[in-house]
Amino acid sequence: MKTEKHEAIILSSSQEKDANAQFVQHFKFAPLPDDEILANLGLFLTSKNLARILFFYEIYKQILTTHGVIIEFGVRWGQTLSLMSALRGIFEPFNRHRKIxxxxxxxxxxxxxEQDGEKCKCTDGxxxxxxxxxxxxxxxLSLQEQLNPISHLKKYELVKGDAVRTIPEYFNDNPETIISLVIFDFDIYKPTKVALESVKSHLCKGSILVFDELCDDIFPGETIALREVLGLNNVRIKRFPMTSRVSYIEIE
Ligand SMILES: C[S@@+](CC[C@H](N)C(=O)[O-])C[C@H]1O[C@@H](n2cnc3c(N)ncnc32)[C@H](O)[C@@H]1O
Incomplete structure (x- = not known):
């Protein structure tokens, strides 16, 4: 099922939209045999989509020597969680503490x-x-784990519900949590603020915080939440050259 509601915030030109639509059609009707599709996904990776994967590849390398779990706030279809699982399989398949x-x-x-402004044209839902x-x-995510060692230990968790309630509950139930990497991608103010407040005491030096919408006028709420909880003057907000939107902070 597709949602049309975020159409208003797609910034691509009509030419890009047209090329993307053609890509989708060629993907859907690819003349590849089933058992060769996964190994040939590179056929369909555009520079923009590949850049996001490369970003997370660079970030994952940075957390290898930091203990703790990986959290994503705002999962949607779950591609980033699945990517994290694959990266864990590549870099540290026996790290059972690197829960996702x-x-x-x-x-x-x-x-x-109101902190989310008017530009995103989004509503609840x-x-x-x-x-x-x-x-x-x-x-x-279970299949991802099955393709890697120690698959009998489940090392991921999906927490469903309004994050304003589920995040404090999670940390209350799991007080041992140390966070090596946390990805903020709720896009909007309220759950982002609760997430930032909740993770604070679970971070350590070297923890990395990734943000998808900082300094973004379409989704101002994420920056406002960061400003209110950590203060922009107290952190270095860094980026890699291959992606324009995603940024990160390392706790120093
Ligand atoms: C932009 S999407 C996340 C995209 C995803 N990180 C990715 O890499 O494809 C934002 C997500 O935040 C979730 N979200 C927004 N408000 C929330 C809330 N109060 N509690 C839990 N999830 C929320 C939405 O359901 C949506 O799936």
């Missing part, structure tokens, strides 16, 4: 408020996914 935890309503945005999508994603 994702938080999402799996029903789209929840808690849009935007960026929703298919019904019961978390079950599908659970299967994908």
């Amino acid at each position: 935890i994702g938080f999402d309503t799996f029903r789209g945005f929840k808690g849009i408020c 935007s960026f929703s996914v298919a019904d019961d999508y978390e079950k599908y994603l659970d299967t994908i």
Whole structure:
């Protein structure tokens, strides 16, 4: 099931949209045999999509010597969680402490408020996914683990519900949590602020915080939340040259 509600914030030109649509059609009707599709996904990786993967490859390398779990706030279809699982399989397949935890309503945005401005044209429910999508994603993450060592130990968790409630509950139930990498991608103010406040005492020197929408006028809420909780003057907000949107902070 597709959602149309975020159409208003796609910044691509009509020529790019047209080329992307053609790519999708060629992907859907690819004349490849089933058993060769996964090994040939590079056929369909555009520079923009590959850049995001390369970003997370660089970030993952930076956390290898830091203890702790990986958290993503705002999962949607779950590609970043799946990518993290694959990177763990490549770099540290026996690190059972590198749990990967994702938080999402799996029903789209929840808690849009005035700090989110008018430009994104989103409402609660935007960026929703298919019904019961978390079950599908659970299967994908389980398959990722099965292709790597110690697959009998489940090393991922999906936490469904409004993050304003589920995040404090999670840390209350799991007080031992140390975070090596946390990805903020709720896009909006309220859950981002709660997430930032909740992770603070679970970070250590070397922890990395990734943000998808800092300094973004379409989704101002993420920057406002960061400013209010950590203060922009107290952190270095860094980036890699291959992606324009994603940025990160290392706790120093
Ligand atoms: C831009 S999407 C995340 C994209 C994803 N990180 C990726 O890499 O493809 C934003 C997500 O935040 C989730 N979200 C927004 N508000 C939330 C809330 N209050 N609680 C839990 N999830 C929320 C939405 O359901 C949506 O899936």
